Amino acid sequence: MNARPSPPPSDVSAGVGLAGLVGLVLWVLACRHWPAIADALALSGPHEVMNGPLAALMALLFSGAGMVGWSLLVDKVHLRPTTGIDWSSPRPVRDVVDISMTKIAGLWATWAILGFAYCVARWYWRGQYVFAMEVLEAVAPLLFLGAVPYVLWLDRVLVNPRDASWHFGAMLIGREPWDAAEVRRHWLAWLVKGFFCAFMISILPGGFAAVVTADWAAVLHDPVALGTLLIEAMFLVDVQIAMVGYLVTMKPLDAQIRTANPHLAAWVAALICYPPFVLMGDGGVLDYHYNGAEWSYWLQGHEVLLWLWAGALVFLTGIYAWATVAFGLRFSNLTYRGVLTNGPYAFTRHPAYLAKNTYWWLASLPFLVTSGSAVDAIRNTVLLALVSAVYYWRARTEEKHLLAEDAKYREYHAWMAQHGLLTSALRRITTALAPRRPVAQPAE
Template identity: 60%
Template sequence: MNARASIGPNRPSSDVSAAVGLSGIAGLTLWIVVCHFWPQIGAVLDLPGPRERLTGPYAALAGLLFAALPMVLWSLIVDKVHRRASTGIDWSKPRGPADVAEVSVTKLAGLWATWAIIAALFCLGRWYWQGQYLIAMQVLGSLAVPLFLLSIPYVLWLDRVLVQPRDACWHFGALLIGREPHDAEQVRIHLRAWAVKGFFTAFMISIVPGGFANLVAPDWSAMLATPVGLAGLLITLMFVLDEQIGTVGYVLTMKPLDAQIRSANPYLAGWLAALLCYPPFQMMGQDRPIWYLAGTDGDNNWMRVLSGHDVLMWVWAALLVFLTGIYAWATVAFGIRFSNLTYRGVLTNGPYAFSRHPAYLSKNLFWWCASMPFFVTNDSLTDMVRNTFFLGCVSAIYFWRAKTEERHLLAEDPKYAAYWQWMEQHGLVTAAFARLGRALKARRPQVQAQPAE
C-alpha cells in the first residue's frame, strides 16, 4: 500500500487546543479596550492621574501578561498539559533535593553560561542599542538579576520530577565543568534552541510597543467611516495580536507547560532563510538589496491606486483585513508555543487545517495586494520591473523557509509526517497546490533513455 492510500480521512490531532490562543485574545483584547478608553474609565471612577490613553511601552508590555495568564491557566486547568508525557515530567515520583543537587548545579552552570553568552552578543551588536531595540535591552537587563535568582529554585524543583534531568542544558554544563562526559549533539541542540530564543525574544519585545501605540492612540470612531480607516484599524489590531501572542510564545518555553523547545532547526539553509527576513540581516528593507517599494506609497500603495473607486476600495480593504486575519490566526493558533525555527509539537487545527503554511501564504498575498509594486508613481518601467521581481524574490525566500521547516519537522516527529500526507490529500489549499504540481509534472515531456550501441 502506498503512503497516499494509507492516510485516512481524519486529520491528525493537534498538540495545541484552539481555546488556548482564543483565551489569550480575550485577555489581550480586554487590556487594549481598557488602555484606549482609559480617559473615560478614569472619569467614571474618578481616578487620580492624567486622563490619557495608555499608549506607553509599559502599557504595551503589560499586554503580554494579559495575553499570557489566560493561556497558561487554560493550558494547565483545562488541557492539563503538565500531565503529558511529552513534558518529560513524572509528577508521581519526585526525587529528594539531595538526589538532584549535583545534576542541578551542572545544569545551572550551563544555563548561566548560556545567558552570559547571549548577553555578550547583545553587547557586541550595535543595533541592539539604538532605535526600537532599546526597550528590549531595558526589559531584559531589568530581568537579569530576578531570573538569575529564580532559576535556582526552579531548576532544583524541576529536576526532582524530570524523567531525565540530564537534558541538553545539563550536557552543556557538563562540557563547561568537565567533571562528567557530555554528548556533543545534546550541546548543539541546547545552543541552537537558545540562539533562537535569544535572537527572536529581543526582536519580538522590540516591536511590541510600537504596534500597541499605533492601535491604542488613534480615535477609533473617526476611522470607522472609510475603508482606508477601518482597514487600517483592523490590520493594526491583527498585527498587535500576532506580536503579543508571538512574544508570549518565545518567553514561555517551559517544560511544565509542555511548551519547551524540543529541537531547533539543525539545517543551515533553514537559518539563512529565516534570518534574511529579520534585522539586522533583513534583505527586503528600504535601501536593502531586494527592496520592492521604490516609486510607490509603500504598503499603502493600494489606497493611491484605487482612490476614487469607492466600491473597489471597500472590497480591497476587506481582502487585506481577511489576509491579515489569517496571518494573525496562524500565530494565535500556536497559543504559548509560537516560535520560528523550532519544533514544539505538531499543530494541525485552525488555519493549519487548510494550509501547512498559512502565515507565509497570507503574508505574501497581503504584500502583493497592499503594495501593488507594479503601480509606481514615477512612471518608471525600470522600477516596475525591479519591484515586481524583488517582491517575487521575497516570496521565494518564504517558500524556501517553508521547505526547510518541513524538512526539520518531518525528521522530528512521525505525527508531522502523517499531517503532511493528510494535507496533501485533504487540505483545502495544500491539496489544490499538490494537484496542480502533479498535473504540471505529468505534462513534462518524458526523456527516454537511449539504448547503448
C-alpha cells in the first residue's frame, strides 16, 4: 500500500501557533492564581484574580510574544524573500525620507478616515463595541507617532518602498504619479483590519473572564457545565490567537497582507456573518432558533448521551480553535498572507468552517422545536441549511482569490482534491452522484 504523499510545504510552521498557545495558557494560569502569586512574592496592590478587560488585552502580549519569538528565532521568517526586504544593504535615511513621508501621510489619512467611520457608525458606541472604541482611542496616539520611526526604519531595507500605502499617500499629495490599483489594494487591506479589529477587540473580555474565573472543580461531573466551559476555553484560544494575527500584519514577520480579497461576493458572504450585518443573530433573516432549544434541553435525563454529545461539541470546537492556532501570526479574514497546508488543513481546505457548521447542527438540533410545530421545525432546519450554504459560498470565494494569487495554493488545492482525507472523500462522492455525460461517438 502506497504511503499518502505529503502536502506542499506550509508557509507557517506548527511551532508558531503552539508557542502562542503556551504563552496564552501561562497568562491565564497566572491570572487565575494571582492572589497566591502576589502573596508569595509579597507584592503590593490588589491580591485578586485578574479577570478584567486589561488582563484580556495583556493576554495578547503573552500569546503574541511567543509567536513572534518562534517566527524570528526558529523559523527566521524575516530572512524570507517574500518579506520584500533586503537586510544586506540598508539605504541612508536621506535617500528614503521623501518616500517615507509620503507613506506616513497615506497611513495617517487612512487611520483618520477609519476613525471618522467609527464615530459615524452608531453601532460602535453600543454594547461590547464601546470597549473596542476605548482601546482604539487609547492606542491611536501611539500608532500615529510610532509610524514615523517604524516606516523610516523599514523603508531603508525594503526592496520596493513605494508600496500600496505609498501610492495612497502620493495620490493625496499629488506630486508624483500613483497607481489606482495599488490605492485600491491599500484600502481593501485596511478595510479588513478596520472592520475585524474592532469586532475582535470587542469580544476579548467576555470569554477571558469566564475561563479565568470558572470553578473547574465544580463542573467536572456535569457534562453540560463542563462541556460549556471547555467550549468557552476553545473560543478563548480562537479569539486571542486570531486577534494577534490581525495586529501583526508586518513585513519583517512575513505576515503582511499581500492582497485582500478583491471579489464583491467574498465581502458580502463574510460580512453577513458578523455584526452589524449579521443575518444569523436573534431575529435575523437566517435566525434558525425560533421556538428552538439547545442540545442539553433535548437530551436532559439521558446521562450517557449528554456526555457523548458534550464530547462531540468540545471536539468540534477544538478543531475550530486548532484551525486558528495553525495560522500563527497570519490569521485574517478576506486576505492572502501565505499558504497554510499543515495542521487540520492537511485534512480539508476549510476545517474551521466544517467544524463550526457541524457544531451548530449538533448544538441546536433545528428539527426539534418546543412549540411542537412542524412548520417551525422545517423553517429552522431550512434556515440552518442556508447558513451552512453561506459558509460554503465563503469557502468558494476564498479559494477563487487564493487560486489566482499563488501557485503554491494551486498545488495545495490539487493535492487536497486527490489526497485530503475529507476533501478527496467528498470529491469521490460528488463525482459518483454527478450525472454522467454521454461520450460523443465519431461520425461514420
